[in-house]
Amino acid sequence: MSQERPPLPRRQPPVLTARAAAGTVLIGVGLLAVMVGIAWRTTNAAWFLLFPVLLLGVLAALAVGALWGLRHF
């Protein structure tokens, strides 16, 4: 009299693959480099108008990387 075990729930496919997470982090590092470059070399303050977009991009990309590293996705 053997009772069949209920099937284990199938593992959900990851929302974010390792390659996509690594790519996002690389883009974030690239944006950071652009930001540092602007801060270091520019002689026109109008370039600082790009900072909000660049900075939020860097933070978002690094957050994706950190969450992926913590197995959140």
Place this chain on the structure above:
Amino acid sequence: MERQIEHSKVLVRWVVAAGLFAAVAYLRSREQVPIAWSTIAALTAALAGLNLIYWGILRSGAPPWLKFLTTGTDIILISLLVLFTGGSGSVFYFAYFIVLVSNSIRYGLGMAVYVATVFNLAYVGVLVLRPPGGDLTAEAVKIFLFWGVAIYAGYLAMRFQRQSRILESYEETIARLRAELAAGKLPPVG
């Protein structure tokens, strides 16, 4: 809730405006800031007028866009003050932090990012209209530091808000259980 916060901001704005006016007038009388008396009067009148308009709007409620408008105009007025009192070297640069801290603590991370973005755009306007000359790295660092303070203050406010909500839900649960106990709906313990 938002109406109460904006009411409080109107009061604080009067106090800060009086303090800044006194400081600017004192420094101008000692000729330490290159600003015309007419500009001081115009900025003060603009601030007082806007504050009265906000107070009038708040009498009938607080529309959701009001907090963004009041914060935006505060930063723009401070930028004008900074512009007319020496640009990047102005002693009134610190006034940006009053707006940042005040709004971040009240509204959280989203508002902190909004304040930092508006500051970034407005301060670039100051730098373009009154260029400091030479290397701009120090100005970039000032903008980065402001962003850093904004994100940190917003993060702390977010944590505080979350803890407040948890505490609020505990208080509601305790009140409900006490009411049920008083009404005899709960079985005796033990």
